[in-house]
Amino acid sequence: MTNDEWLNIINKIDDGFIDELVNDQLQRDQANEKKSPRKELIVLKPKYYRPDPSPKSRKPFKMVMIAAAAVVCVIAVGIFNRMKYEPETILPNDSTGASNGNQSNSSPDLQHPEIPPEVEKVYEIDPIQLNEYLFKGYDSEKVKQYDKLNVYECSLMQLDKNAFLDFFSEPPTQNGNSYSTDSESGNFVINGNTKPEEKNGEQFFMSYVDYRKNGMGSYLFIFDYFDKETNEHTRTNVLDFATREKMEKTVREVLSKFGDIEFQLTTRVVTSEEFSEASKKVPDMNWGPAADFYCIDGIMTVDGLPVTYGKNTYCDDNVIIAPTTFYAIYTENGLVDFELNNVWNVGSVISKSEILTLEDAEKIIAKQYPPEGQNPTQMIFGKAELYYRASYTKDGLRLVPCWGFYVNDTDPKITVNAITGEIL
Amino acid sequence: MDDHKIVCLFLERNELALKEVSQKYGAYCHKIAQNILGNHEDAEECVNDTYMRAWDSIPPNKPTSLGVFLGRITKNLSLDRARFLRCEKRGGNMEAVSFDELEDFLSENNSVESKSELNEMLDAINTFLRSLPAKKRLMFVARYWQCDKLSEIAARYGMAESSVASSLSRICGKLKDYLIKRGFDV
Numbered sequence: 001m002t003n004d005e006w007l008n009i010i011n012k013i014d015d016g017f018i019d020e021l022v023n024d025q026l027q028r029d030q031a032n033e034k035k036s037p038r039k040e041l042i043v044l045k046p047k048y049y050r051p052d053p054s055p056k057s058r059k060p061f062k063m064v065m066i067a068a069a070a071v072v073c074v075i076a077v078g079i080f081n082r083m084k085y086e087p088e089t090i091l092p093n094d095s096t097g098a099s100n101g102n103q104s105n106s107s108p109d110l111q112h113p114e115i116p117p118e119v120e121k122v123y124e125i126d127p128i129q130l131n132e133y134l135f136k137g138y139d140s141e142k143v144k145q146y147d148k149l150n151v152y153e154c155s156l157m158q159l160d161k162n163a164f165l166d167f168f169s170e171p172p173t174q175n176g177n178s179y180s181t182d183s184e185s186g187n188f189v190i191n192g193n194t195k196p197e198e199k200n201g202e203q204f205f206m207s208y209v210d211y212r213k214n215g216m217g218s219y220l221f222i223f224d225y226f227d228k229e230t231n232e233h234t235r236t237n238v239l240d241f242a243t244r245e246k247m248e249k250t251v252r253e254v255l256s257k258f259g260d261i262e263f264q265l266t267t268r269v270v271t272s273e274e275f276s277e278a279s280k281k282v283p284d285m286n287w288g289p290a291a292d293f294y295c296i297d298g299i300m301t302v303d304g305l306p307v308t309y310g311k312n313t314y315c316d317d318n319v320i321i322a323p324t325t326f327y328a329i330y331t332e333n334g335l336v337d338f339e340l341n342n343v344w345n346v347g348s349v350i351s352k353s354e355i356l357t358l359e360d361a362e363k364i365i366a367k368q369y370p371p372e373g374q375n376p377t378q379m380i381f382g383k384a385e386l387y388y389r390a391s392y393t394k395d396g397l398r399l400v401p402c403w404g405f406y407v408n409d410t411d412p413k414i415t416v417n418a419i420t421g422e423i424l
Numbered sequence: 425m426d427d428h429k430i431v432c433l434f435l436e437r438n439e440l441a442l443k444e445v446s447q448k449y450g451a452y453c454h455k456i457a458q459n460i461l462g463n464h465e466d467a468e469e470c471v472n473d474t475y476m477r478a479w480d481s482i483p484p485n486k487p488t489s490l491g492v493f494l495g496r497i498t499k500n501l502s503l504d505r506a507r508f509l510r511c512e513k514r515g516g517n518m519e520a521v522s523f524d525e526l527e528d529f530l531s532e533n534n535s536v537e538s539k540s541e542l543n544e545m546l547d548a549i550n551t552f553l554r555s556l557p558a559k560k561r562l563m564f565v566a567r568y569w570q571c572d573k574l575s576e577i578a579a580r581y582g583m584a585e586s587s588v589a590s591s592l593s594r595i596c597g598k599l600k601d602y603l604i605k606r607g608f609d610v
Contacts, residue, residue: 001610006526009542010568011499014550015492020558021565022452022491028580029451 237269239292241332247294250335251328255298263298263326264306270295293331300324307388307399355418358384361403364421365414386418427490434482442475449491453498459571460502461509470505474498495570526596545608552602556595563588564595 001009238244244267255263272290279290300307307324329337356364361384388399401418415424425444433441453474457467474497487493553561559581566572566580567588574592578585603610 003526005542006568007503009546009549011496011503012546013553013565013569015489017550017553017561017565018492018495018569019489021562021570022489022495024562025452025580026448026491 239269239294239332241292242294242330244294247296247330250330251296254328254335254338255326261324262301262304264301264304265296265298265326268295269293291331293329293336296326296328296330298326302388302399305386305388305401307390308404353419355386355401356403356416356421358386358403360421361405361416361418364416364423365405389415389424427488430490431482431486434479435486442479445475445478445490445494449494452491453494455572456495456498456570457502459573460499460506466505466509467502470498470501473501477501499569541608545603548603548606548608549599552599560591560595563592567592 242250248265248267251265252263255261270293272292275293276290327337327339328335385404387402387404389402389404390399402424403416403418405414405416416422417424425448430441430444430448433444450471453471454467457470457474458464461467461470474494477497478494485493553564556564563577563581566577567574574585574588577583578588581588583591600610
């Protein structure tokens with residue numbers, strides 16, 4: 001093989017490998033930005049989010065300190081600053097428990113939660129294509145033949161009296177994408193791929209629904225421009241035009257139209273002042289009128305465990321595996337923004353067995369991390385969480401229970417397969 | 425801002441997309457271009473061309489991974505430019521990028537002749553890469569796709585440069601064995 005041929009071949013390796021590298025670099029860059037000399041110590045501080053269908057009842061249960069007590073005291077200040085906004089849904093076990101996440105309130109005596117002795121461990125999941133077959137899951141054979149599944153018929157679904165969720169339908173464009181704005185009202189935009197996307201000669205399968213009453217400048221962009229972490233953990237007020245219960249009921253009714261999918265919802269209250277403030281950060285954006293509103297996001301759960309995917313993964317058929325996520329904005333005009341990404345359908349339970357306890361997972365990490373050749377660890381874990389991770393195997397898509405150890409609240413830094421103990 | 429929202433901005437023809445892309449992926453794209461071109465000004469030009477290419481191609485494209493999408497554009501533009509510059513300056517069709525540690529792997533004698541053979545080999549390499557531990561795979565892709573310097577990889581993974589070189593050499597050795605076993609003439 002010549003050098004040119006080598007370059008030519010390597011240039012075409014699967015996107016998944018490049019995506020993995022990009023994400024790795026972005027994470028390292030972010031970690032480096034946050035890094036301070038004080039963090040150059042081993043401090044494992046996992047807390048356990050108890051899996052429960054009701055997100056309000058999740059409880060932390062244990063703090064593990066590996067460093068010496070004196071060192072921990074110093075570190076705790078830094079950690080406190082980083083974690084002072086604990087999700088309100090996480091309640092400390094002590095009875096006095098203000099749930100503000102202040103590390104100084106955390107007791108080493110926090111009880112270990114009861115790990116289910118037997119959990120339903122591996123599920124099969126099937127993707128749902130958002131077109132005529134909206135609510136039907138496909139088996140893996142059908143997914144492999146998704147080219148044959150293209151249909152170009154509209155399906156129309158009423159959301160409320162003012163707006164419709166409409167799957168735009170037309171003969172596929174050259175590359176298979178179709179998206180459009182409602183030409184009559186101009187009020188909302190529907191995107192949907194009725195044909196697998198062509199990219200670099202490969203085909204990809206993806207799906208999402210996007211519904212807006214306010215035109216293209218979306219309230220949903222507020223997610224990136226206001227301090228949602230602060231908001232989530234400190235704000236409990238209710239807006240005049242709807243109680244949280246009423247709002248969530250509406251949201252769940254809409255979600256139910258997409259099949260029997262459980263979602264863990266997180267609701268934030270955004271005031272018109274905050275909205276105006278955030279919108280100044282991006283003056284070019286068409287933000288729509290300032291208003292008080294509820295900001296809701298959700299992630300798919302199975303038996304109360306969130307389903308995540310780590311990074312985008314590509315299976316043999318180039319089906320993109322990504323989390324089923326959901327965002328919505330609810331104003332006095334009702335639901336005005338709604339976005340549902342990557343709809344998946346959970347199939348049957350494949351097997352059951354006991355899972356590793358959190359302690360077991362910690363021991364595995366302590367023994368095997370950092371990998372050989374790396375510097376002594378600089379990891380500080382904010383929490384640990386049991387969740388389902390979607391993996392593609394030779395037998396198809398599977399949901400596998402995993403322990404995720406988080407440095408911050410977003411992406412697990414280290415993931416341990418809760419069945420095999422393998423560090424993923 | 426996450427990729428999906430940036431792509432939405434592109435689809436809306438909102439020039440904020442370019443700002444967001446520059447903020448999130450500017451350094452990454454510049455790194456790829458710089459690795460290949462070795463010149464800051466040329467790299468900067470390539471990165472700007474990348475943004476314009478992305479602007480022109482989204483829509484109709486709607487990339488699911490913006491990083492990969494931009495990275496591929498940057499790399500192709502950079503390779504084209506490197507080949508052009510080398511041809512122009514040195515009067516010959518020199519290789520744009522070469523890797524010293526691939527000396528045993530590459531040869532001018534055994535050429536991949538057909539496109540189908542090339543595709544088969546690509547499939548085999550993809551399969552081989554999937555079988556690698558994540559860290560080794562990252563090193564491989566960083567070196568041979570992103571054209572990172574050995575020293576950069578070493579710094580990123582807290583390794584000595586010589587360890588990176590020998591590790592990559594072993595991976596390439598294994599890849600060569602893997603391909604030979606599958607009937608490829610390498």
